[in-house]
Amino acid sequence: MNLQRAIEDLFSAQKEKWPQLRDAVERLAQVRERSFLWGDDFRVRLQFNPSRMISAAARLESEEISRRPCFLCAANRPTLQRGIPFLEKYVILCNPFPILHNHLTIPLHSHVPQRIGKKTGEMLALAEQLPDYVVFYNGPACGASAPDHYHLQAGLKMTELLQGDHELRSCMMIESESRSEAEELFEDVYSYLRQRQPDREEPMINLIAFISGDRYHLHLFPRKAHRPRQYNETGSRQLLISPGALDMAGVMITVREEDFNKLEQHDIEDIYSQVSLPVM
Ligand SMILES: [Zn+2]
Numbered sequence: 406m407n408l409q410r411a412i413e414d415l416f417s418a419q420k421e422k423w424p425q426l427r428d429a430v431e432r433l434a435q436v437r438e439r440s441f442l443w444g445d446d447f448r449v450r451l452q453f454n455p456s457r458m459i460s461a462a463a464r465l466e467s468e469e470i471s472r473r474p475c476f477l478c479a480a481n482r483p484t485l486q487r488g489i490p491f492l493e494k495y496v497i498l499c500n501p502f503p504i505l506h507n508h509l510t511i512p513l514h515s516h517v518p519q520r521i522g523k524k525t526g527e528m529l530a531l532a533e534q535l536p537d538y539v540v541f542y543n544g545p546a547c548g549a550s551a552p553d554h555y556h557l558q559a560g561l562k563m564t565e566l567l568q569g570d571h572e573l574r575s576c577m578m579i580e581s582e583s584r585s586e587a588e589e590l591f592e593d594v595y596s597y598l599r600q601r602q603p604d605r606e607e608p609m610i611n612l613i614a615f616i617s618g619d620r621y622h623l624h625l626f627p628r629k630a631h632r633p634r635q636y637n638e639t640g641s642r643q644l645l646i647s648p649g650a651l652d653m654a655g656v657m658i659t660v661r662e663e664d665f666n667k668l669e670q671h672d673i674e675d676i677y678s679q680v681s682l683p684v685m
Contacts, residue, residue: 416499433454461660573674629679635675657676
């Protein structure tokens, strides 16, 4: 059976047996959204998704992380959650806090830190089996809520998520007919970014992989900040926005209704300018 079909079946079975997932999928169907357009060139879809509060407000100091039980380790996952094995080292799980339709979390079995390293090939291999999906990676200081346990995510494609480079933020676009060539091109870009941020174990990045027209696509969003200044403001100046791959591509998540209502086009421009790293 092909993997996309197996995932559809997993969602059907999990919605039947696991009330938390069923409720989450129903809430996602009613989620409020606003669209922002910059001419015909690019757009941002703003989503009001209060169930993402846990992730947006996550405290990621290493002490906090080491104290909490890891929610991606098999022993601590919800008892009703089931999965599909992938490449004998990952498990494909339905995400009970979805942003996308058929939102998946794909952790490694082993509890190892969030580092992309040489794993873009595996990311592209997953994208290859899921042509209707985007597969994405959030660096440990770029939106990952479990920086201590390596994981990918995936969900059904939306046009906003496939947008490449534009004037509000950087996107380094890699495209090839060959998976290994796409991996090599990624290595080049990665070494360049390492030089730009030599003090970090991994340059700050978000990645989106997808297949289009039989070609492998990798969109790399280089970052210079984890969260915008407004995140740490107080009162009416605060905006609780903690950008990850989806936000960088064009689907921005707000977890508080006040932020969803008050956010303006210039706030989006400002947020991108603070967190995106200009290149070349
Ligand atoms: Zn873990």
